[in-house]
Amino acid sequence: MLYIKCPHCGLRPQTEFSYGGDATVKRPELNKEVSDQDWDNFVYLRKSPRGKHLELWQHISGCRQWIKVERDTLTHEIFTTLKANENI
Amino acid sequence: MSENFRLDKGGLINRDKKISFTFNGKKYFGYEGDTLASALLANGVHLVGRSFKYHRPRGFFGAGVDEPYAIVQMNRNNEVDPNVRATEQELFEGLEAKSVNCWPNVDFDIGAINNFLNKFFPAGFYYKTFMWPKSFWYKIYEPIIRKAAGFGSASIKHDKERYEHKYEYCDLLIAGSGPSGLASAYSAAQNGARVILAEDKSRFGGSLLTSEVTIGNQNGKEWAEKIISELKSMPNVVVKNRSQVFGYYDHNMLVMSERVSDHLPKTDKYIPKQRLWYIRAKEVVISSGSIERPLVFGNNDAPGVMLSSAAKEYLKVYGVIVGKKPIIFTNNDSGYETAIEFKKNGIDPIILDTRKEANSEIIKEAKELNINIKFSYVVVAAKGYKKVHSADIAKISDDKKNISNIENIKCDCICVSGFWTPTIHLASQSGNKTKFNEEIDAFIPSQSKQKETTLGAANGVFTLEETLKTSFEKGSELSKQITNKENKVSVPTVIEKKSSNHDKFWCVPLPEGKNYKRFLDFQNDVAVSDIELALREGYRSIEHVKRYTTLGMATDQGRTSNLNGLQLVSDIENKVVPQVGHTTFRPPYSPVSIGAIVGREIGKHSKPTRKSPMHNWHEKNNAVFVDAGVWLRPRYYKKGNENLFEASKREAKNVRQNVGVCDVTTLGKIDIKGPDAAEFLNRVYTNAWLKLPVGKARYGVMLREDGIVMDDGTTTRISENHYHMTTTTAQAANVLSHLEYYLQLVWPELNVNVVSSTEQWAGAAIAGPKSREVLKKLFPDLDVSSDGLPFMGYVEGNLFGVNAKIFRISFSGELAYEVNVESDYGNFMWEKIMEIGEEFNIQPYGTEALSTLRIEMGHVAGSELDGRTIPYDNSLEGLVSKKKDFIGKRSLSKSAYVAEDRQKVVGVVPLDKKTSIPEGSYIVKDAKAKLPNPKLGHVSASCWSVEYDNPFSLAIIKDGKNMIGQKLFAMSPLKNKTIPVEIVSSHYVDPKGERVRS
C-alpha cells in the first residue's frame, strides 16, 4: 500500500485516495475549434510509461483536493507531490 | 506408545501441566509448552504424513517455520484448520489433528503406489502425463489429483471464528527476537523510539534459547529474558510473540499475522483468533536469523532424517531426544553442538564430518567428551521406509568425487547440517538486490531499496559477538535519526566457542549401480534427478526450472531447498551460483489464513449500510428493503399476503389516482456556492443555465468528455450565488469528484465551492393528483397553487416549526413535490405527511412502484443511462445546447454519434398485452433467424403499466426513431422466451406532460 504525501494534509495511506490518471493531459479550451485528432488524443489516448509518471490523485477520504504525484510506475517510488496549481 | 523419548528433566516446558491430545484418532500426552511436533516425537511418533507427489512416508524435518512436510489438519473448537505446521502448533488440552496427503490412512496409503511408479512422475509430470487425452482431464485425472494432493482440505462451512485487522505506525519494526532483534530493539528503545518487536514463535530469544553462550554474566536464555522483560516495561515498545512479519510491501508497509488464539482450545469472547497488523514503519530491522541447510544423500527424506538444529531444539527447548542412536552428518561445526547435547544427556552419537580434518573449540570439546568422530565420511543412503533403522555410510575421497568402504550402521535418526542459509525473504520482498556471499555459500542482502536493515545471521553474520555489537549500534543509529536522542548502551562481553570453516560439499554422489532418490525439495518431492532432467530438456532460467519441477514452490517457499537447488543447477551448468541467481521471493513468507486476510469485512461488514432517518418507520410499516448502492431503501410495503408485484401495483396505482409518498433521502445532493456557480453549471450541464431565476429548478444532463451521459438530476437556484444540485443515488460520489476535478484542475479561475449535502437533508416525494391538497395542509401559510408554486418552482416553508425546502419536481410524471428537511427532522416530516395525507388516501410507495411510474412515463434512469448511451439515445437531445460549449460536447459530433440509424429509447408492448418482457431481452426482427440472430438492441427496463394494466418496457434499439409501430420480437434466451412485441413511443403515459404542470 502506497504512502502518499498530500500537500495539504501530510502522509496518508493509499486507501484514502483515488487515482485520476495522467496529470499532464490538458483539456482543450472551451469554445475553441479542436480537430478530431486532438480531441481523440485528449479523450482516449494515454501513455503508459515505465518509470516516472506525473499523475493525478484525489484525496477523496481527506481534504478532497486533487493533487499531482510524480511516481515511478515500476518501483512505486514517489518523488514529489504537488498541489493542483503547482507544476514540476 | 509410551512416552519414552522425553528426558527426565530439562527443556522449557511446564512439566507440572500434562496435556492430552489426539493425532490420527489416537490419544497421546504431552506438556504445556510443547508443540504438536515435540509432543509426538516425545511419544516416538515420527510418521506424520505422506509426501506431495510420491506419497513417501514423511516425518519431522525441522522444529519451526523451517518444517517442509509435517503439515497436519487441525480440528479446533469444531472448526477445521488445514495446512498447519505441527512444528508451529502449540499443544493445548484436547487438541485434535490428523495427517494430510494420505488416503485411506498414514500407515497404508494407496497413493504410495506413485513411489513405485515414480518413473511416470518425473519433472513436469503434470504437464506431460495429464495432457492426453483431453477428455480425461475433468473426469479422471483432476479428481484423482485432487484427492491425492494438497495440504489438507478446507471446510466448506462458514468460519465462525473472528479475525481482526489493526493499523499501526512505529519508528522501528523489528522482525525476529533473536540476539540481533533483541539488541537493536533495546538500543532503539533506549533512544525513545517507538518500537515493535515481533517474534514468530511463542518464546522470545531465537538462537539464544539453544546455544551455549554467555552474555555478561548470564547464559543466552537468561539474557534474552532480561531484555524482553525490560522492553515490555517500556511504554514506547510493543513486544509481540506468535507474530510473523510475512510481507514487506511498498513504502515500508509491512504486514504481520498474529496468532492470537491458535494455541488455545477455543477463542475467548471478544478476542480474535488471528489479527493482521498493517504496520507502517519508519525503519525496519530484519533479524529473521538463518535456517540450517540440508545435506543431500539417498533417501534423505525418510522419517528420522532431520536438521541437526531441529534435533538440538527438541532437546534443549522441549526435553525430547529425537533418537537414541543418532548419526550426526555435518559439513561444519554446528553438527557438533547437537552431538554434544546428545552426549551430555547420555546418548552416544556418531559424527560423520565431510571435512578431511577440522579443529576448533567446539570440536575439541566433542573430542574431550569421547564422541566418535569420523572425518571424510558421508551418509550414502538412509535405510528404512517408515522410519530410519540404519544408514549406509562411506569414506569420501578428498576431491569429493568418489566414495568407498560402504558399510551399514544401525541408527534411529540422522541429524544433518549443511551449514546455514540466511533468511532474506523480507529483504528481497522489499526490493533489496541480494548478493552472493562466497564465504557462506548463500545470498545476503546488499543495497537496501526501502528503509530496511538486515542484521545478524540473516545478514550472514554467524558469531554472537559481532551480531550483538553491530545490532546495538544499528538500533541506536537508526533510532537516533528519528528521535534525535542518544542514550549509549554498553555492549556486554560475550563468551562463545569459535567455529572452524565449513565444507562447501553438499551432495553425496550415488554409489555405483544405485539409483537412490536424493531430495532437494522435501515439500514438493523434487529430487536431484528431476533437476537434471529439466536441464537436459533445455530449461535454463532458474525461474523456469522452478516452475517446471516445482522446486521451491508452495508453502515452504524453498526455505530448505533453494540453495541446494541452485548449487545443483550451477554445478551442472558449470556456472557459479550468483550467475544462476535466485528466484523471486514473494509474500507471504509462510501461509496466512484467508480469514485473517479478510478480517472483519465479511457479510454486513463488507460495506457500510446507510439508512435514511425514516428507516425505522419503514421497518415498522412492513417495508421490504432493497440494496440501492450502500443504501437500504424500501422496495415495497407489504400489506397482508401481498407479493412484490401486487404491492408495487397497488402503490403505483395509488399515486396515479390519489397521492403517494416516497423516501428520496438517498438522492445525492451537492451544495454549490460562489459568484461563478451559474457559469460552472453552464459548462457542466448540456443545457443552458445562465438565465435560471432564483427560486426555480431545472432538469439537467451532464456528460463525460467522451459524450456519454454521466448523470442527470435537477438543480435549483436557492439564491443569487447558491444552488442545490441533486444527483442519482448511485452517481452521487462520482459527480462530486467530477465537479471538484473541473473546479480544481481545469477551471481554477471559477470562484465556486461544492460540498456534498446528501446526509444533511431528508427527502420525501409527495406525488399524485391529490398531492397539492396534502401540501396545502402541510404548509397552510404558503400559496401552493399552480401560480404560487408552478412546475419547477421552489419555495421555503415552515413545516410545523421545521424549516423545509419545497421543490415542485416530479419523477413519477404526476403533480408532485419534494420536501426536504434537516435529517434530524426527517421522521417528524414523514409522520406529519402520513397523518395529514390520511384523508386523501396517502400511501407510502417503494422503489418498485417508483420504477413503474417512471418507466411508463418514459423517464430514463440508471438502466438507460448505463455508461454507454449519449443524450440522443435517451431522447434527451432537446436538452443539448447548440449555442454554448460544455463538457463532452465535442464528442457528440463523432460520426457514430450522429449516424442516421443511431440507437434510441423506445417503448415496447407485448402483442398479447399479457406477457411481461424480461429485462435484458434482445429485440430482433426475425425470431427464427439463423444464430447469431442480429440484435437491434435490448430491453432496459420493464414494468406492469398501472395506467393501461398491461406490461410495458423500455428498450434502446437501433434506428429507434423509425421503429415506432413496428412488430418485432423480444427474445430472452436465459428465460427461454420469445415474445412478439410492438414498438411504441417511450412516453406511454401522458406524452404531453400535462399532469406535472397541472
Ligand SMILES: [Zn+2]
Ligand atoms: Zn489531503
